[in-house]
Amino acid sequence: MIAVENLSKRYxxxxxxxxxxxxxxxxxxxxxxxxxxAGKSTTMRMIxxxxxxxxxTATVDGRPYRQIGNPGRRVGVLLDASAQHAGRTxxxxxxxxxxxxxxxxxxxxxxxxxxxxxxxxxxxxxxAYSLGMRQRLGLAYALLGxxxxxxxxxxxxxxxxxxxxxxxxxxxxxxxxxxTVLLSSHLLREVEAVADKLVVIGAGRVVAQGDKAELLAAxxxxxxxxxxxxxxxxxxxxxxxxxxxxxxGVVVQADAETIGRAAAGAGLVLLELRPADSGGLExxxxxxxxxxxxxxxxx
Amino acid sequence: MTAVQSxxxxxxxxxxxxxxxxxxxxxxxxxxxxxxxxxxxxTRSGLWLLIAIGxxxxxxxxxxxxxxxDEEQTFRNLFSFGLAPxxxxxxxxxILSMTSEWSQRTALTTFTLTPARGRVVAAKxxxxxxxxxxxxxxxxxxxxxxxLVAIGAGGDGSWDITADQAGRLLLNQVxxxxxxSAFGALLMNSPLAIVLYFAIPTxxxxxxxxxxxxRETAEWLDLNMTSLPLSEATMSSxxxxxxxxxxxxxxxxxxxxxTVRVLRREVS
Numbered sequence: 001m002i003a004v005e006n007l008s009k010r011y012x013x014x015x016x017x018x019x020x021x022x023x024x025x026x027x028x029x030x031x032x033x034x035x036x037x038a039g040k041s042t043t044m045r046m047i048x049x050x051x052x053x054x055x056x057t058a059t060v061d062g063r064p065y066r067q068i069g070n071p072g073r074r075v076g077v078l079l080d081a082s083a084q085h086a087g088r089t090x091x092x093x094x095x096x097x098x099x100x101x102x103x104x105x106x107x108x109x110x111x112x113x114x115x116x117x118x119x120x121x122x123x124x125x126x127x128a129y130s131l132g133m134r135q136r137l138g139l140a141y142a143l144l145g146x147x148x149x150x151x152x153x154x155x156x157x158x159x160x161x162x163x164x165x166x167x168x169x170x171x172x173x174x175x176x177x178x179x180t181v182l183l184s185s186h187l188l189r190e191v192e193a194v195a196d197k198l199v200v201i202g203a204g205r206v207v208a209q210g211d212k213a214e215l216l217a218a219x220x221x222x223x224x225x226x227x228x229x230x231x232x233x234x235x236x237x238x239x240x241x242x243x244x245x246x247x248x249g250v251v252v253q254a255d256a257e258t259i260g261r262a263a264a265g266a267g268l269v270l271l272e273l274r275p276a277d278s279g280g281l282e283x284x285x286x287x288x289x290x291x292x293x294x295x296x297x298x299x
Numbered sequence: 300m301t302a303v304q305s306x307x308x309x310x311x312x313x314x315x316x317x318x319x320x321x322x323x324x325x326x327x328x329x330x331x332x333x334x335x336x337x338x339x340x341x342t343r344s345g346l347w348l349l350i351a352i353g354x355x356x357x358x359x360x361x362x363x364x365x366x367x368x369d370e371e372q373t374f375r376n377l378f379s380f381g382l383a384p385x386x387x388x389x390x391x392x393x394i395l396s397m398t399s400e401w402s403q404r405t406a407l408t409t410f411t412l413t414p415a416r417g418r419v420v421a422a423k424x425x426x427x428x429x430x431x432x433x434x435x436x437x438x439x440x441x442x443x444x445x446x447l448v449a450i451g452a453g454g455d456g457s458w459d460i461t462a463d464q465a466g467r468l469l470l471n472q473v474x475x476x477x478x479x480s481a482f483g484a485l486l487m488n489s490p491l492a493i494v495l496y497f498a499i500p501t502x503x504x505x506x507x508x509x510x511x512x513x514r515e516t517a518e519w520l521d522l523n524m525t526s527l528p529l530s531e532a533t534m535s536s537x538x539x540x541x542x543x544x545x546x547x548x549x550x551x552x553x554x555x556x557x558t559v560r561v562l563r564r565e566v567s
Contacts, residue, residue: 041567045565045566045567048411049410049414050407050410050411050565050566050567051565051566051567052565065414066414066415068414069324069325069326070324070325070326071411071412071414072411072412077408077411079407079411080404080407082404083403083404083405083406083407083408084403084404084405084408085342085399085403085405086403087342087343087344087403088341088342092341095337096334096337096338096341097408097412099330099333099334099337100326100330100331100334100412100413101326101412102326102330141408
């Protein structure tokens, strides 16, 4: 269980994280979504006690992270897969972690196997690892202490499609066994397939959160017509607001019947009329974050 | 690289229910010290530094046996001379132990697993002292071997060494390795810390010898000078006082400031 309450972090005049609150329940995967520079990593570092918050609190299983005596046994953390000593072998990185946490060293081999790093890979230095292999090593590191909570920052970065599929299965299984997962990404599609709950953050603020199903349901209807301009004019006449999709359709915040009747009244030929699903969520995600394209990497 | 589709081997949620208090207790400094000792030697740079110290110590013994006059070929001289490479190179190990957390970005995982950063700093310092003790012991063994050779080759070969003399040789190692650790903790950057560790005291020594009005201050504040008596046969209380002042300035002050910096720095 992760509880974040009114967490804020300011760097000078710039609010990197601004009054963020959410909770992650056992048995669920929470997708933490936002464009680069939205404050995802800063929030996660504050949860893990690496960055002192300007205001607010974060607890894991009811306790501030820094007050957990041996946090590796309770919380598995992967914040940056590249933050490992380039000169150590994969096996050595895990062995050091096992020694620190007081975990049986036999678990090192098991963990490596579990994330698909074979013996040859384990003997190589991290320097020679691809980003995908580093992510796998980071996951092995996070899982090593057999924790009940996972906090993962962009773990799918650098994984191939097969690896992403594998990781989803692993996280789903982890949550189904009663674990709590907080997983960040700047790619909606990546998180959508595995998350139960979504927290969307833009420019440091939570802009939407809730069950994935609810957020999807609220995302409107996709409509596409042969005569695109006539459709837009008709929608406008009926006071239906819509946003264009990239493939020439429009996502409208109304149900299919309302739109269908409007189109029929105007004699339009419709090519598509369906619930927006993730396409709508993607539109929402884009529109939520479209306001500040220049935010990236400035902190 | 292949993906493994099999489910986790242990129930991931097990820790949620009844973890038997295993996560509440803080990680002991003893355990962290073992980890830090291992970290000193598990990278190429660390391992090669240790190997270089060993090779250089062997080389000094060979030089002594080959070039020193027979009457100077005693165990104490061999021991004292054989420790010279360690006193130069061990501090680099101390520096790297502190700085590599930042330059290699391992601070992120280190302080995630051990949020009590003060314990990590303490463990690093203890590990540095232990490695200094081990290096001194190894040099003693090597020097004993060299002294046997000296006896065979007609050297003096005297075994005379007092506990006080041996203790001071050890203290010399400990002081410099801790000074390295302190510089590393304070500067958090490997090349910068290594350069300044060697440059500042040397520049200060040179200045102290060149500038007349600095000379008296240098007698108290130049660690290179005040630590020399540690390797000599005897040491007076005045010399101890001067050493104490220099150690306070070059070791204690940077160590305190460096620790505060490590405790406060945001990890990202």
